[in-house]
Amino acid sequence: MPIITVEHLSKHFKVYKRRTGFWGSLSSTVSRQHDIIRAVDDVNFSLERGELVGYIGANGAGKSTTIKMLTGILVPTSGHIDVMGLTPYRHRKENTRRIGVVFGQRTQLWWDLPVIDSFELLKHIYEIPQNLYKQNLKFFSEMLQLQPFLSTPVRRLSLGQRMRCDLTAALLHNPEILYLDEPTIGLDVVAKEQVRQFLRQINAERQVTVILTTHDLNDVEQVCQRLIIIDSGKIIYDGGIDALKERYGKTRMLIVDLAQAYSDIQLEGVDLTRREGNRIWLAFERDTISASEVIAQLTALYEIQDLTISEPEIEEIVRRIYEMGVG
């Protein structure tokens, strides 16, 4: 039985148009025209307990709108959401007790108070029993090494330290689902790795279901088992990361340094995608032509100094999907 079920979920916003000019603004105050923005448009997916899912999409694709509906602070225009048997916007308070939410861009900790005070506040807000609170606090402060700055005011923490505290804050009440909205934004490599490691661990050890939105596809590649890509409000991919690579990652790239600048380069089954001086980029489909065949053609016609083959990175695949849609 899935922990989250989303069926035909849509959220449309009315955006009022303002006409320009004096008469325009005058008529706008009398009668307003509006456009309908389909922020989320007929989205379907379901998550099993303990899944770790990356929810990605370009800016404005509908990620945050979906998360807001799942957490109950946005009412869908149509469709059905079931989170742990609850309808989030109808059972908002009940739902909030059982979920944890982290926004990378803002903190839920009290800025001027020592970290530990915010944790204590949360203990009372969620009515966490004292022994559970102590146990969880111990667990998270060991795992995330919070001890050195537990009594430091939040405003004096580094971004990485603050994020570790925010993760703890979201998990103190043992939520079943953790929603993360860009948790690694602005973090350095080490701090990012710490967050990823932590997410893998709480998912494995505590069976917390995690939904993660991010622009850093390394997060997805290293943390998630499953990837959902949303674009213009519609889900365009839902599946494993390896399957994504398999499906869309067939194009390989051969980067060649030629001995001289040949004016015309013509090869069978190969696209010249870029050229910079003597360096050329050749794209070819893995199942149409093999790398050795491409190289054989090349060496027969031109003099080569150096070459490298690159496998498509997840980043590159997703960029292509954003740009061109699913082909």
Next chain:
Amino acid sequence: MIKKYLTFTVKAFQRTLTYRFELWMELFINVLFMLVYVYLWKALYTGQTSVEGYDLKGILTYIVVSQTLLTFTFTLRVARIIEEKVRTGEVVTDLMKPIDFQLMTLSTAAGTSSHTALFNMLPKFLLFYGTFGLSLPPSLLTLLIFVISVVLGYVILFSLEFIIGIFAFWLVEIRGIYALVIWGLSMLFSGYFLPLEFYPTFLAKVAAVLPFRAIIYFPTAIYTGQLMGRSLITAMLIQLAWVVVLVGLGRLGYRAAFRKLVIQGG
């Protein structure tokens, strides 16, 4: 349940300690203003024994008590805090918690204000009390009623600010409404400026139908003994009625704001 909100009060009280320098400066400037005000009234009373039932000691007591209570008005930043939360989207974080937004805001404000009462208002008052030989309330019971009336007045002030803050869900900028209600109407009709007995009849009539006199004038007049017996009971009933009405309006406003937020997004 109560404990949950009390924690907000305690933490907000602690948080206030962070800005000690600011607090000292605030107190210093308050004291200067009050001094000027007290000397102004002393000068005005030269050659007068009593005006509208206030003798010099009476008017000075009124001025110092009302000026002290006014501290709540300019240190309570509820409207601005809500506006800020709406603007930054932080309000969403609050809504994602199993708490009541209005109660949370009130209990947090109460924490900050108890600190103000204890470390700003009380010392300020005692300083002026000692220096100018002011009067005490007629009886210990009156003092107790005065404290209750101050709390009721505080909740009225809070509710007004809360309602103004809620406008931020619809308006980009609430400074205009804030200035009108808090710096305009409230200053004029709360009785901090003058005892309301001094007002021309038509202004006194306007003051009587507005909630502002319940913030400062009623508790102050209870302290000075101006309101006693039946008129005291009436005053407190009026305060209670305003508490019910304004807390209720705040709740309705907040519900409407929440409906707007969940339908139109943040």
